[in-house]
Amino acid sequence: MLQRFFIFCSGADTDILENCSSGENTKYAGIGATVFFTAIMATIAGSYALFTVFDNVFMAVFFGLIWGLLIFNLDRFIVSTIKKRESFIDELIQASPRILLAVIIAVVISKPLELKIFEKEINQVLLEQKNELTLENKDQLALQYTPTIEALTTEVETLKNEVTAKEAEVNALYNTYIAEAEGTAGTEKIGKGPVYKEKREKHDAELAALNQLKETNSTKIEATEAQIAQLATQYQNKVAETQPIIDGFDGLMARVNALGELPWLPSFFIFLLFLAIETSPIFAKLISPKGAYDLKLAEQEGALKSWVVQQKSQRDVLVATDQEVNNRVYADIADEQELYDYKRKIARELMQDQANAFYKKQKSVL
Known part of the structure; x- marks a missing residue:
């Protein structure tokens, strides 16, 4: 029963094989088994590749089965249409388009499995890329807010410097009228005379101006710092909004690109493995000698052509x-x-x- 199923997978004419030896049946059963298991590998590879796209198990398995059936049908068609001829060169020329198609199928089948086999290494590459993208994203967003924040910070520093400068001026006036009272400077007369009174009034006026400046600048500083805090909050919110996009940077194309950054030799050997699996039914028919099945098939086709x-x-x-x-x-x-x-x-x-x-x-x- 299993042999008949694999013979069906090979695309051979079962009516002709029934009148052939068991060796012929075994040969075509082996070719059909290769076709069948290649389709199984294609189903697995396609399901995984589609899972990375849809992130849904049922949808990935459904379309993976469709992809496997498509590969099965193509392989069965390729093997069944290769006919044995008198010259090997003629057979190779006949099979060359099929071999090219088999190479394309091998690439398509092997790539998703490479993504699964090297998943940990690919995740590491993607993590590094995500970190780089996160830093670049923050730098790009900062360009939108940094100039304004720096201008506002400079304005705050200017307001604070105005108050500091005024305090220094007031302190200097304070020391002046104290020195006048002590007789250590100015008129050098001890006591609170007219000069002392004049200097004291000037100090008091500047002190009142200082207090007014402190109140005014404090209000301005509070408003400016509120703007700075608002801009900083907007920047953080923008970073938080864009971060999920970077975190989701692990789709099929991103993984394929990340696989390209890994050493090529292991990936190349996996491709060669699937290429050998995919082309093995074709080369099995090419290198196998002309058997009873081929002779009877040629006789049947010749009789039909003559008729x-x-x-x-x-x-x-x-x-x-x-x-x-x-x-x-x-x-x-x-x-x-x-x-x-x-x-x-x-x-x-x-x-x-x-x-x-x-x-x-x-x-x-x-």
């Missing part, structure tokens, strides 16, 4: 004979007077009817 050629030749003879008979019949009756008189009568009546119809039409126009 078709014979039928065509007979139809050509029949048509030629019928044409010759018709020519002779018409030639014999062409000289009969009775036929001539009858056709002359019919032609006369037809011309009379045409003349009457033309007369009636012209009269209706007038």
Whole structure:
């Protein structure tokens, strides 16, 4: 039962194989088994590849089965259409388009499995790429906010410097009138005289101005720092909004690109493995000697071709004979007077009817 199933997978004619030796049946069962297991590998590879796209197990398995059936049908068609010929070169030329198609199928099948086999290494590469993308994203977003934040920070520093400078000025006036009172500077007279009073009033006026400046600048600083905090919050929110896009950077194309950054030799050997699996049914038929199945198939096709050629030749003879008979019949009756008189009568009546119809039409126009 299993052998018959694998023979079906090989695309061989079961009616012919029934009359062949067990060795022929075993050969084509082996070719069919290769086709079948290649389709199984294609189903697994396709399901995994589609799972990385849809992230849904049922959908991936469904489309993976469809992909496996497609590969099975292609392989079965490729193997079944290769016919044994007298020259190996002719067979190789006949199989060359199939071999090219097999190479394409091998690439398609091997790539998803490479992604699964090297999944940990690919995840490491993707993690590094995500980290780089995160830093680049933050830098790009910072370009939108940094100039404004720096300008506002400079404004805050300017306001603080104004207060500091005013405090230094007030402190200097304080030391001046204290020194005047102690007699260590100014008039060098101890006591609170007119000069002391004048310097004290100037200090008090500047102190009041300092307090007013502190209040005004404090309000401005609070407003500016609130703007800075708002911009910083907007920047953080923007980073948080864009981060999921970077975290989701692990689709099929991203993984294929990450696989390309890994050493090529292991991936190449996996490709060679699947290429050998995919092309093994073709080369098995190419290198195998012409067996009983091939001879009987060629005999059956030759008999059918001869029958078709014979039928065509007979139809050509029949048509030629019928044409010759018709020519002779018409030639014999062409000289009969009775036929001539009858056709002359019919032609006369037809011309009379045409003349009457033309007369009636012209009269209706007038």
